[in-house]
Amino acid sequence: MTDLFEQAWNTAVPLGATQPNDPANGLTPTERQLLRLLGTGVTDDAAGQRLGISARTVGRHMASIMERLNASSRFEAGIKAAQHGWL
Template sequence: MIRVLIADNEALMRAGVRLILENDDEIRIVAEAQNAREAVEACRVHTVDVALLDIRMPGNGISAVTEIARHSPRTRAVMLTAFGEEATVTSALRAGAHGYLLKDTGPHDLIDAVRRAAAGEPVLAPQVTRQLVDFRAKSGQGSDVASRRIANLTPTERDVLRLLGTGLSNAEIATRLHLSSGTVKAHISSILTRTDCTNRVQAAVLAQTAGLLD
């Protein structure tokens, strides 16, 4: 069972997300919140696997991500918002968000994203990923900088990072590379440390920026 928190100050939005997610028998909505304070408190009171947070709700969704990461580390915080500006996305990821989705995400994709986030996989709206890559290229934070960040990775770590960048799970990466899931998990931990990435989402963006997916 995947336990989900929906945090948005718009009641209609919360109801719509609930209606979509409750179509999946393995997802259960355990709490709703209208602001950042309520979202943080809900993650303390309930066991929450995935928290869907609006970035512009009262109290600031990014602040909620920071507090949830500090007090409820098992919870995967995913932004679900109408705002996809690069600075906003970057701030959310730096705060510890495990994903960033836009509110025009389709029902099937939203359910899939919740499942992936619960499994610890990176969740980024395609348009958000493209925007981050384009911005970094234009601002001098593009492929050259990204290439230097991955320069010290071993060949196997680069292969793992490349597949992680395509959104594959640990089990899928293990199958592709003929490794055990435990070995893949160890490689990902090493990759995050060596590239100074906070989570898999940042590593996935790095893989794309560095051209590993080309």
């Protein structure tokens, strides 16, 4: 329970304030869709097919997202994306 509280406290914003980590902030529509697809367990190839892009482009998008989130793995990127409200 303490960890849950700490996470909520660290991501909270004052009542009435605009949230600095707007879910749309810094993500293209394709990147948002890609995060949603990969979050459901879809492979890079399958996500690329659904989005009409190559698996290599999926990798480039993920590398860009990971860099912006300062994540060293896709798992960490998924956690940070959820914390930022991107998922």
